Amino acid sequence: MGRNRATLADVARRAGLSKTAASMVLNGREGTRLSAEAHQRVFAAAEELGYRPNLAARSLRTRKTATIAFVSDIVATTRFAGGLIRGALDAARERDHVLLITETQGDATFEQYAIEAMLDRQVDGVIYAAMATRRLTVPPAILGGPVVLLNATSSDNLPCVLPDDDRAGRAVATALLEYGHRDAIALIGRNRIKEGDQEISLAARARLHGIQQALGDAGVTLLAESFCTEWLPEHGYAATRALLNRPQRPSAIICMNDRLAFGAYQALGEAGLTVPDDISVISFDDDPIASWLRPGLATTALPHEQMGRRAVELLLDGGAAEPSLVAMPLRRRRSLAPPAS
Amino acid sequence: MGRNRATLADVARRAGLSKTAASMVLNGREGTRLSAEAHQRVFAAAEELGYRPNLAARSLRTRKTATIAFVSDIVATTRFAGGLIRGALDAARERDHVLLITETQGDATFEQYAIEAMLDRQVDGVIYAAMATRRLTVPPAILGGPVVLLNATSSDNLPCVLPDDDRAGRAVATALLEYGHRDAIALIGRNRIKEGDQEISLAARARLHGIQQALGDAGVTLLAESFCTEWLPEHGYAATRALLNRPQRPSAIICMNDRLAFGAYQALGEAGLTVPDDISVISFDDDPIASWLRPGLATTALPHEQMGRRAVELLLDGGAAEPSLVAMPLRRRRSLAPPAS
């Protein structure tokens, strides 16, 4: 790749100046006393030769690589990861940086390997990302340099970027209240483990808290709460079927994520019920399926792209140590309507 | 990041040998006449100091970086990309390489930028990936070194990795034939543009060809073919509704991808028809939704992980110039049954 590239020495020679002069001019160093004419000649020479610096040589000296490590447990390869990476890529490009991506798959050996590979390459900083929003333990090896946690927190008081699930919970509940739902709102996706263990999930507790706050403020209590061992379509399906067997049918269902909501749609369809005329549904994540469902599923979007971007900004531009919460916008779709009177 | 690392000189000093000796021992050079004892001492010193070579220094000298560029139009951030990247990451790790990922978003300026960033970092090779399987034009700048096309071909006769859509087409049609479907098979997702313009899609034509071959071999002709401007759920939905308005109802539907099939399920559900008792459905891609649908959707899986892996292997281990076709395994799920008699 890229043999025969012009070197700084070539540029200097062509400009009739020293390497020092060429280096200073090209780096736009302040306070050098090089003449305007010298500047011209260097720029011209660099242009004519198509000069591009050899970054290996530069970083050998400066210990900077303009490279960021993006280390994740498994995020890089899931449907949700795309946005995180895209946002990070965009922000990195704007700052003339590049992303070195690795995945640990939750395996300690792989993680060790990944981190060594990053350190060997002298990355300028590390973005440590998690697939599920959660609290985790950062490997000590990366604490030597700048680190930002993405979609995660830790006990190290490191800068971190999280979705604002609490506010999303309020938004979801508030949307239902606005439509006039009060006494027949059901919640699908309660889960003691996700709510209790921060190392597994931060989202479950925050979403629940937001929902409860908003409903509490309005003096409303939930009609029913369904517990699910996982947040997958089949669990949403089963929970919804169970709900429909109860004496009072809910007027609206809040699902803790879109996959549960997908299962809920399936069960409602089978029961001959129509969304939103018979039952409104609202959810979290804005998974692509949310817009594919009929009718479209109202949901609060995980702002992955914003989050990825924010992580790079915090890493390179520096930033507050308190968690950086990114808003989850409510996507209003046709799954919401006033309760059938 | 990683200050205070021991250098080769430190190792040499501790071992009481020269840098040359230390370098040769650590690189396992053949044909040096260094004594067994010298080997021991160098290894011991490196171990004790936790020595890790500075890759910037090494690549300055060797022009190798153990880094692969993964350049894609937009693949890195879509639901389909995950597998490609994961496979590539795995294969890269096995070969002690690392991936530098960039995305061009189909923008020429971004592409130019991305490629320069890669070349500046002296990557050992480039994987140029496309989101949709298609023919594309490779930017001349990257032809200076090893290149592998992933999910794409070009006119440059470069090594490339593609899914075997033709064989998948045969497999899909054959599966239906095995269940006894013959005269009432409908196809959803014909598209003149996708089938005609290789720069947009290679999959459409190949899948269609495979289907037609298999059916032709069995002396079967399609009951109906629906054209769709895009391969999204809404188009599958509309096409299926139209199909159901025809005098003869199909016994099975082939969808050109899973999103169309998702739309088909919606339309069938609304029409009160049951999959697979009333109509069988089979498709391509193995999108995550395929397993979420009720009943599970039979489909041929895009072997993204295999493909990503193969691309790295071709790049680093060298390989044939003819297209490397990766099999698309048939996922048998409950959407298949014999025709209702």
Next chain:
DNA sequence: AGTGGCCGCTAAACTGATTTAGCAGAGCAT
């Protein structure tokens, strides 16, 4: 005339590895 300071620029050191060229000593044959 001497000297101090500024201007415009450069030589050389430095980063940490790999690689080339070659040295000192031992053993052997002549």
Next chain:
DNA sequence: ATGCTCTGCTAAATCAGTTTAGCGGCCACT
């Protein structure tokens, strides 16, 4: 004693930048 080869190792060059230290010339001031 001389020359030769082989063994075991090292000095120094090299990669392509950045950075430090400082040089020669000119001007102004005393």
